[in-house]
Amino acid sequence: MIQPLRAPSPQQALAEGEALLASAPHKALTQAEAILRQAPGYPPAEFLAARALRKMGKGKQAVARLDALARANGRVPAVLWELGQAAAEAKDTQRAIAALQALTQLQPTVPGGWFLLARQLRKAGRTQDAWRADLSGVHASSRDTALLKAAVAVQDGDLEGADRMLAERLARDSDDPPALRLHGEIAWRKGEMTPAIARVEQAVASAPGFDLARDFLIRLLLQTNRLPEALEHAEVLQASPIPSPGHKLILASVLVRLGHQERAAGLYRDLLARDADQPQVWQNLGHVLKTLGRQAEAVDAYRAAVTRQPTMGEAWWSLANLKTVKLGPDDIAAMKAALASLEDTADERKEDVFHLHFSLGKAFEDARDHAASFAHYDKGNALRRTMILHDADAFSAEVEAAQRTFTSAFIATMGNGGCPAPDPIFVVGLPRSGSTLVEQILSSHPMIEGTMELPEMMMIGARLQSRVDEGEFADFAAMIASLTPADRQRLGEEYIERTRIHRQTDRPLFIDKMPNNWQHVGLIRLILPNARIVDARRHPLSCCFSGWKQHFARGQTFTYDLTDIGRYYSDYVGLMAAWDTQAPGHVHRVIYERMVADTESEVRRLLGYIGVPFDAACLEFYKTERAVRTASSEQVRQPIFRDGLEAWKPYEPWLGPLKSALGPVLDSYPDAPSV
Incomplete structure (x- = not known):
């Protein structure tokens, strides 16, 4: 049935x-x-x-x-x-x-x-x-086991494994804020800045109250010099219902980069009013006060930092780096004691150790004990050299490629193009060459605004070079030749637009004092044909030795070895000499020693090249009140003096490697060696 x-x-x-x-x-x-x-x-x-x-x-x-x-x-x-x-x-x-x-x-x-x-x-x-x-x-x-597993993989260096885990997770939920932030960190660790920023921006857009993601985004934007966006996010962070001193610190960092030093100083003072036992904040305040020219207050701030943390090498170096401050016997004893206390942790505290050596080098230089001074400078440089990458051969090859490319015939074949804006004045050369003096003289003119060392041209140059490195073009010349007039106009306009944030006045001209832009004089000619280029040059031994004993906060990786810096100076002289031959008169050269010897004549020549009338304020440049962030910030607030012209002389017995690397460039100064 x-x-x-x-x-x-x-x-x-x-x-x-x-x-x-x-x-x-x-x-x-x-x-x-x-x-x-x-x-x-x-x-x-x-x-x-x-x-x-x-x-x-x-x-x-x-x-x-x-x-x-x-x-x-x-x-x-x-x-x-x-x-x-x-x-x-x-x-x-x-x-x-x-x-x-x-x-x-x-x-x-x-x-x-x-x-x-x-x-x-x-x-x-x-x-x-x-x-x-x-x-x-x-x-x-923070309790999500899958996210924790991905985070552990990141910390262990398994970026590909973590990437796969997060990609699978985000395929299921594309707006998962913590997963997006961690995915952005993976891209950042791989050096992939564009996807890193995009992912973290998405995390913040999905969860605007995700403070840690916004903080990370600000740091990424700072690394890529997207300062207006960084400022916007840093301002938002101040409104968090869970206030943090870190929020004020990162806003202050953005403000410093934008040149808003007074407001940054106010933020640092607010933090110290709540808790004075913060050596890092005292140091940051010192940096801002130094930039503003308030030297006595800067000294007090740096000393407040080292009093609270005697092993804080950067604060000691900041004191020594004021140039007009001399560190005495008590300071030397304190720094030696700090070094001794760091012996067991020297590998983890390399930054403090090399800063202390640089500081002791300056202290013994002030005491005229040049043997001890050189020994400490040498130790500081040797340690710092182990921490940075600089391939002198590869750099020389890049310079030679530029030299071969930018011939007068090549320039003629490229024809007209680029952004016609006459605004920029590029002051180029080596660090410690007198470029800050030139900048201060020019920025004393009512038609010229001083800004700072702007990275935009270096970033454009690096982006173009990466197209060669990634195989898109056979060589540098092919890449440059591929730039159409429209490309060149776009790049020039990009430079003008990206530097606009640094202009605080309505003066028609502005200065970009990034010294390394000498590498890009040909590129500048192509994309900003009406820009002015001033080459600030100083005696090779004075310039190179001064650069070698100067620790730079960032970049300038060639300065930590006497042979490296000598080769770099020689490469610079060679490229600039070649450019003088191919485009006579395009670059104006200021020889530091001549500027010291006959300031008014040199200033008149300089202003004539820029195309502005002579102004007596340029001779009293030391009275001009403006923020100066370079190592010469105190010196350019005083009349020109001759004391530093031969500061290398007492160290001459140890400068053999530098002299050898300079070769004929040394003997022919101030001219370039004949080819």
């Missing part, structure tokens, strides 16, 4: 409906309604029906059913989660907030609920509550 077919149980029918939900929600709804006809009010079927309605775009109907379910089953997180999502999609913000608040009370360790709640609170105009919800979501994410 044939048995009649049995209707499936509600559980079986429910499983079939669940299987249909993703691909055919209308069929899932039909299944749910059939179950409800057999078992009216059956909660799992009501839940299936509501989810099917949401997937079908019938948000209001879904909310009505979910709302009824929530009233009857208010302690079921899945119901509250679905109601929160459905209400959000139906633009029923208040109902979404109520459901998600109930959900996060039940499940405070589930990040998704907090992030969705934050978005709804923000829509309701409850910004501070939304910010706190985002922060709660971030805190909950």
Whole structure:
């Protein structure tokens, strides 16, 4: 006898409906309604029906059913989660907030609920509550085992493994803020700045209250010199409901980069008023005060730093680097004691160790103990050289490629092009060549604004060189030749636009004092044909030795070895001499010793080249009040003096490697060696 077919149980029918939900929600709804006809009010079927309605775009109907379910089953997180999502999609913000608040009370360790709640609170105009919800979501994410596993992989150096884990996670939820931030960190660690910034920007856009992600984004923007955006995010961070001294510190860092020194000083003073026992903040304040020319206050700030942390090498070097301050016997004893205390941790404290050696080198130089001075400078440089990358052969090859490329014939074939703006005055040369003096003289003119050492041209040059390094072009010449007039105009306009943030006045001309731009005189000619280029040059032994005993905060990797710096100076002289031959008169040269000997004549020549009338204020440049961030910041606030012209002389017995590297460049100064 044939048995009649049995209707499936509600559980079986429910499983079939669940299987249909993703691909055919209308069929899932039909299944749910059939179950409800057999078992009216059956909660799992009501839940299936509501989810099917949401997937079908019938948000209001879904909310009505979910709302009824929530009233009857208010302690079921899945119901509250679905109601929160459905209400959000139906633009029923208040109902979404109520459901998600109930959900996060039940499940405070589930990040998704907090992030969705934050978005709804923000829509309701409850910004501070939304910010706190985002922060709660971030805190909950710290317990997420999958995220923790990816983070451990990153710390262990398994970037590819972590990348795969996060890519899979983000494929499921593309707006997961903590996963996006960590994914951005992986790109950053790989040196892939564009995707790094994009991912962290997405994390911040998804969770604007994610303070740690915003802080990381600011640092990435600073690294890529996107200063206006960095400032915007740093200002936002100040409004966090969970205030942190770090927020003020990073805002101050951005302000310093933008040249807003007074406001940065105010932030540092606010932090110290709350807690004076912060040596790093005292040091930062000292840097700002030095830049502003408030030397006595800067000394006090640096001494406050080393008093609180005697092993703080950078603060000692900052004192020594004031040039007009002499470190005495008590300072020498304190620095020697600091070095001795660092012996057991020297490998972990290399920054402090080499800064202390540079500082002792300056202290013994002031004491005229040149043997001890050279020994400490030598130790500081040798240690620093182990921490940086500089390939002198590769650099010389790049310079030779530029020299071969930018011939008069090549320039003629490129024709007109570039951005016609006459605004920029590039002051180029080597560090410690007198370029800050030239900048101070020029910025004393009412038509010329001084800014700082701007990295924009170096960044444009590096970006173009990377196209050769990555194989897009066979060599440097092919890459440069590929630039169309439109390309060159775009690059020139990019430079003008990106440097605009540093211009604080309406003066028509401005100075870019990045010394390393001598490497790009040909590129400057192509993309900014009306720019002026001033080559500040100083005796090779004076310039190179001064650079060698100077520790630079960043860049200038060629300065930590006497042979390296001698080769670099020779490369510079060679390229500039070649350019003089190919484009006579395009670059104006200022010989430091001549400027010292006959200042007025040299200043008149310089202003004549720039194309501005003579102004007597340029002869009283030391009275011009402006921020100066270079190592010569105190010296250019005094009249020109001759004392430093031969500071290398007492060290001559140890300068053999430098003389050998300079070769004929040394004997022919101030002219270039004849080819």
